Amino acid sequence: QVQLVQSGAEVKKPGASVKVSCKASGYTFTYYAIHWVRQAPGQRLEWMGWINIVNGNTKYSQKFQDRVTITRDTSATTAYMELNSLRSEDTAVYYCARLWLDDAFDVWGQGTMVTVSS
Amino acid sequence: SSELTQDPAVSVALGQTVTITCQGDSLRTFFANWYQQKPGQAPILVIYGENNRPSGVPDRFSGSRSGNTVSLTITGTQAEDEADYYCYCRDRSGNHGVFGGGTKLTVL
Numbered sequence: 001q002v003q004l005v006q007s008g009a010e011v012k013k014p015g016a017s018v019k020v021s022c023k024a025s026g027y028t029f030t031y032y033a034i035h036w037v038r039q040a041p042g043q044r045l046e047w048m049g050w051i052n053i054v055n056g057n058t059k060y061s062q063k064f065q066d067r068v069t070i071t072r073d074t075s076a077t078t079a080y081m082e083l084n085s086l087r088s089e090d091t092a093v094y095y096c097a098r099l100w101l102d103d104a105f106d107v108w109g110q111g112t113m114v115t116v117s118s
Numbered sequence: 119s120s121e122l123t124q125d126p127a128v129s130v131a132l133g134q135t136v137t138i139t140c141q142g143d144s145l146r147t148f149f150a151n152w153y154q155q156k157p158g159q160a161p162i163l164v165i166y167g168e169n170n171r172p173s174g175v176p177d178r179f180s181g182s183r184s185g186n187t188v189s190l191t192i193t194g195t196q197a198e199d200e201a202d203y204y205c206y207c208r209d210r211s212g213n214h215g216v217f218g219g220g221t222k223l224t225v226l
C-alpha cells in the first residue's frame with residue numbers, strides 16, 4: 001500500500017541540527033511532490049516547505065527560509081528535511097505528506113517527534 | 119503570506135449538522151482542502167478541491183465555497199467526528215502553503 005514512513009524521534013540540544021527522513025513506498029516516487037508540516041505541542045499545523053521530486057526544486061516558508069533544507073534521493077525513494085540552529089520553539093512533531101490532487105495531501109507520514117532541550 | 123482564519127472551537131449535538139468555516143483572500147484563487155486530526159494522530163484528508171471526498175470518507179462530510187470563505191459541513195454528526203479540523207490553501211503568491219488555525223469540534 002501507499003505509505004510514507006518517517007525516521008524515529010530525536011532529542012537535540014539548542015543550536016544543533018536535525019535531519020528527518022521520509023521513505024515512500026507503494027507508488028512511483030517521482031510522480032508526486034513531498035511537503036513538510038510541523039506541529040508544536042498543542043498548536044496548529046504549520047507548513048514548512050516542499051520539494052519537486054523530479055527536479056529537486058524547493059520552496060520554503062519565509063519563517064524557515066534561513067534554516068531549513070529539503071532534499072530527496074530518488075534511488076532511495078526518500079525525502080529529507082533538515083532544520084538547523086535548533087531552538088526550544090522547534091520542539092514539535094514533523095510530518096511529511098504527499099501532494100495529490102487539487103493541492104491536497106492524501107498520504108501522511110506517521111510523524112517524527114523532535115525535542116530541543118538543553 | 120496570507121492567513122486563513124477559523125473559529126477556535128465549535129460544538130454540535132450528536133446527530134445534528136455543523137458547519138466549520140475558513141476565511142482568507144487566497145481562497146478566492148486556489149483550492150481549499152480540509153483535514154481532520156485526532157489526538158496523537160497524523161491529519162487525514164476529508165475534503166479536497168473544496169467539495170470532493172476521498173474514498174473512505176463518509177458522505178456526511180461535504181464542502182463548499184462562497185467568495186473568500188470555504189466551509190466544511192458534517193450532516194448527522196457522529197461521536198467519532200470529534201476532532202480538530204484544519205483548512206489548507208496556497209498563499210496569495212501561490213508558492214507557499216498555509217493552514218488555518220484549526221477548529222476544535224466537540225460532539226455533545
